[in-house]
Amino acid sequence: MERKSPKIEGVDVTVTPLPGLGTQQEFTTGSGRRIGVITHRDGRIELIVSDAQDPDKICAATELTGEETSTLANLLGAPQLVGKLTEQQREVTGVTTWQLPLVPGSPYDGRTLGETEMRTRTSVSIVAVIRNGSVHPSPRPDFVFAGEDLVVMVGTTEGLRAASEILENG
Amino acid sequence: MQHTATALIELGAVFFGLGILGRLAWRIGLSPIPLYLLGGLAFGQGGLVPLTGIEPFTELASEIGVVLLLLLLGLEYSASELVTGLRRSWTAGLVDAVLNAAPGALVALLLGWGPTAALVLAGVTYISSSGIIAKILADLGRLGNRETPVVLSVLVFEDLAMAVYLPILTALLAGVGIMGGLGTVGISVLVISLVLVLALRYGRYVSAVVDSPDPEVFLLRLLGAALLVAGLAARLQVSAAVGAFLLGIAISGSTAANASRMLTPLRDLFAAVFFVVFGLNTDPSAIPPVLPFALLLVVLTTTTKFLTGWVAAARQGIRRMGRARAGAALIARGEFSIVIAGLAVGSGAVPGQLAALSTTYVLLMAVIGPVAARVVEPVAHRVVNTVAGARS
Numbered sequence: 001m002e003r004k005s006p007k008i009e010g011v012d013v014t015v016t017p018l019p020g021l022g023t024q025q026e027f028t029t030g031s032g033r034r035i036g037v038i039t040h041r042d043g044r045i046e047l048i049v050s051d052a053q054d055p056d057k058i059c060a061a062t063e064l065t066g067e068e069t070s071t072l073a074n075l076l077g078a079p080q081l082v083g084k085l086t087e088q089q090r091e092v093t094g095v096t097t098w099q100l101p102l103v104p105g106s107p108y109d110g111r112t113l114g115e116t117e118m119r120t121r122t123s124v125s126i127v128a129v130i131r132n133g134s135v136h137p138s139p140r141p142d143f144v145f146a147g148e149d150l151v152v153m154v155g156t157t158e159g160l161r162a163a164s165e166i167l168e169n170g
Numbered sequence: 171m172q173h174t175a176t177a178l179i180e181l182g183a184v185f186f187g188l189g190i191l192g193r194l195a196w197r198i199g200l201s202p203i204p205l206y207l208l209g210g211l212a213f214g215q216g217g218l219v220p221l222t223g224i225e226p227f228t229e230l231a232s233e234i235g236v237v238l239l240l241l242l243l244g245l246e247y248s249a250s251e252l253v254t255g256l257r258r259s260w261t262a263g264l265v266d267a268v269l270n271a272a273p274g275a276l277v278a279l280l281l282g283w284g285p286t287a288a289l290v291l292a293g294v295t296y297i298s299s300s301g302i303i304a305k306i307l308a309d310l311g312r313l314g315n316r317e318t319p320v321v322l323s324v325l326v327f328e329d330l331a332m333a334v335y336l337p338i339l340t341a342l343l344a345g346v347g348i349m350g351g352l353g354t355v356g357i358s359v360l361v362i363s364l365v366l367v368l369a370l371r372y373g374r375y376v377s378a379v380v381d382s383p384d385p386e387v388f389l390l391r392l393l394g395a396a397l398l399v400a401g402l403a404a405r406l407q408v409s410a411a412v413g414a415f416l417l418g419i420a421i422s423g424s425t426a427a428n429a430s431r432m433l434t435p436l437r438d439l440f441a442a443v444f445f446v447v448f449g450l451n452t453d454p455s456a457i458p459p460v461l462p463f464a465l466l467l468v469v470l471t472t473t474t475k476f477l478t479g480w481v482a483a484a485r486q487g488i489r490r491m492g493r494a495r496a497g498a499a500l501i502a503r504g505e506f507s508i509v510i511a512g513l514a515v516g517s518g519a520v521p522g523q524l525a526a527l528s529t530t531y532v533l534l535m536a537v538i539g540p541v542a543a544r545v546v547e548p549v550a551h552r553v554v555n556t557v558a559g560a561r562s
Contacts, residue, residue, distance in 0.1 A: 016319050017251065017254070017319070018313065018318065018319060018322055019246075019247045019251040019255055019322045019323065019325070019326045020246045020247050020251070020300070020304065020322065020325075020326075021304070021313065021322070024313075024314060024319075026314075034314075034316075036314065038313055038314055041427050042427065042431065046313070046314070048313075048314035050314070054489065054491050054492070055316070055489075056315055056316040056317060056488050056489055056491065056492035056495075057312075057315050057316075057491070057492065057495075058311065058312070058313075058314035058315055061311050061313070061314055
């Protein structure tokens with residue numbers, strides 16, 4: 001079997017051709033289970049997870065549409081983004097990253113980012129907005145908020161508290 | 171007019187009947203091939219509905235069925251997959267060939283049918299049904315299993331083996347002697363290497379000849395090219411099937427993927443006719459005498475295919491349960507066994523009983539294969555538990 005192992009983010013990804021069907025890409029988790037993706041020749045994508053008892057066997061396989069794969073990637077990637085930001089800001093004393101929900105019915109639901117005047121009022125920066133699992137990095141002032149958005153902000157603890165208050169009550 | 175009306179009614183009844191049989195087969199998780207064969211047997215001599223007047227069509231349609239079966243087999247794997255497959259899995263492939271061709275050859279010799287029939291029956295028992303197996307693996311959700319690439323690489327090797335085997339078989343069936351046979355071996359190995367090089371280096375030019383963004387034009391060109399190549403090959407005393415197969419290998423890349431998507435329904439239609447016609451041409455009364463030999467072959471080759479899968483999976487460091495799954499998955503025989511038997515019976519160079527034996531054998535193997543693949547896990551668990559129970 002031809003198996004190529006490129007490293008992605010420090011994890012060995014095994015690529016196995018499935019003659020006549022497509023390609024399988026997978027990696028083994030720390031707990032010893034294989035997680036991977038089968039890309040069929042006709043472009044269909046299947047997510048697979050191996051069995052806990054028998055690592056040769058898969059216990060779950062589900063087909064995903066293009067939109068679903070990017071949603072899944074974002075769901076898994078979003079906490080990573082916050083994690084990375086926190087990691088980067090740890091060096092700078094007194095600055096933290098918060099991820100706050102914009103509840104439906106908030107005064108800013110349906111209004112633009114610029115209207116919050118967040119920077120002027122709290123000196124907090126909005127670095128990203130996560131909506132339906134997809135990340136909108138560096139939103140511009142004309143970005144329109146919607147209920148259930150996750151707003152990723154960087155600032156002092158004090159500033160972030162104020163920002164949270166603003167998002168909730170205006 | 172009257173004649174056309176009757177022919178249409180008969181043909182309609184046959185297709186509709188096959189449709190019902192096919193639905194029934196997939197319902198119970200089986201390949202429809204054995205049911206098509208049974209349908210053919212039923213229509214044939216002394217059968218339920220004697221068919222008259224549609225033979226010219228069914229004969230030609232079944233020939234087209236063979237051409238399409240082989241064309242799609244060639245399209246199934248790209249030239250690079252074939253070459254890497256050959257490089258990586260030739261040991262498993264050789265084990266497969268030796269273990270599974272031997273029982274067929276031995277039984278033919280035992281029956282006193284001669285060396286040509288031995289070669290035919292060796293092919294019948296050797297070649298697994300990639301169609302049935304791919305369906306089983308997908309249905310049982312085993313595509314992501316670690317033994318699956320092993321199973322597929324065995325199938326890839328068989329595919330290549332067919333490219334060498336079919337021309338030799340055709341030559342022998344045409345009555346070429348041993349020396350001529352050796353010459354054919356040389357020529358066929360040369361031709362297949364040439365086609366592979368052609369497909370690897372210049373595949374896009376071959377593809378460009380048939381490719382078109384318009385599906386209608388594409389279908390016509392593809393089918394036209396296939397029938398032209400097959401017909402020319404038949405003229406040159408190489409079988410039509412071989413020509414179509416080599417064309418399939420030469421077409422590559424996205425053209426190949428589109429071609430197989432487009433031709434699959436057409437193949438299913440004509441192949442169904444081919445199986446029915448093969449059943450039609452088999453004399454049901456010839457089955458009882460060969461039944462014991464068919465059963466012997468079933469037992470032997472179920473075991474040898476299981477061993478092949480077991481050994482091939484073990485070589486890749488797969489655990490016992492995975493080896494058992496690989497072994498069971500490979501058991502199914504189907505369309506290509508019938509293609510080989512069809513070529514042989516059509517040439518008249520082998521005894522007619524060979525058709526009866528092959529039909530019976532494939533009938534059984536096409537049913538046993540999917541069933542074995544399904545039950546292998548519970549059975550293996552039970553065996554493991556019993557052994558463990560006996561020990562404690």
